[in-house]
Amino acid sequence: MSFYDQLKFDANGLIPAIIQDQGTGRVLMMAWMNHASLEKTIATGKTHFWSRSRQKFWMKGESSGHTQTVKDIAFDCDGDTLLIQVEQIGAACHEGYKSCFFRSVEDRGAGFKTTEPQLETPERIYGKK
């Protein structure tokens, strides 16, 4: 039975993909895929997503060079979420952090703190706009 038959894309034809660094176990980001970007991810071995804000197909790292090489694609019991193991080049976050989850809650929600170093500035990654 095909893997695709197990999946449930949402009303917009999308499925969330959690991206995890295979070496460290760090969760790097979550982004959305449609059927075409998932096929492209499997065919090329590099993660491709669908941007909901830009309504655009994109390859992770296409402008930054921070690509993700796919090592494993898992899916959950309900078939409505993907968990993809990758090797991440550079920072996964467009703000220059290894992981997009670089801030954590403090004081029971009253505040938050930054929990990891910024590896690069967005200006260095993408150049001056």
Added chain:
Amino acid sequence: MSFYDQLKFDANGLIPAIIQDQGTGRVLMMAWMNHASLEKTIATGKTHFWSRSRQKFWMKGESSGHTQTVKDIAFDCDGDTLLIQVEQIGAACHEGYKSCFFRSVEDRGAGFKTTEPQLETPERIYGKK
């Protein structure tokens, strides 16, 4: 500045929460929270979610006993996804696996395989329905 001010709930008032086992780094599940379930999670230290299919507030483990004790709550650069570190009692998945992501793609999407042992059967967890 409050942590809540950083978050963007979707059109249905929901935000996805990735649940990760703090000890092993295993991603256990993804589920959805509304503002009330997030507040309850922070107040009690146990994960609470909003079920989209049942339209119901629930505490993880309320019928199975497989509760999750919260160790850290992180949020991503866009403020539209949570990453929660927990201590998981028993199986996170209602199908009796430690993680809901117990199947992975094989043969470039043509098939899939089970990647971890089933710890318990659903019948043992929930009793005969």
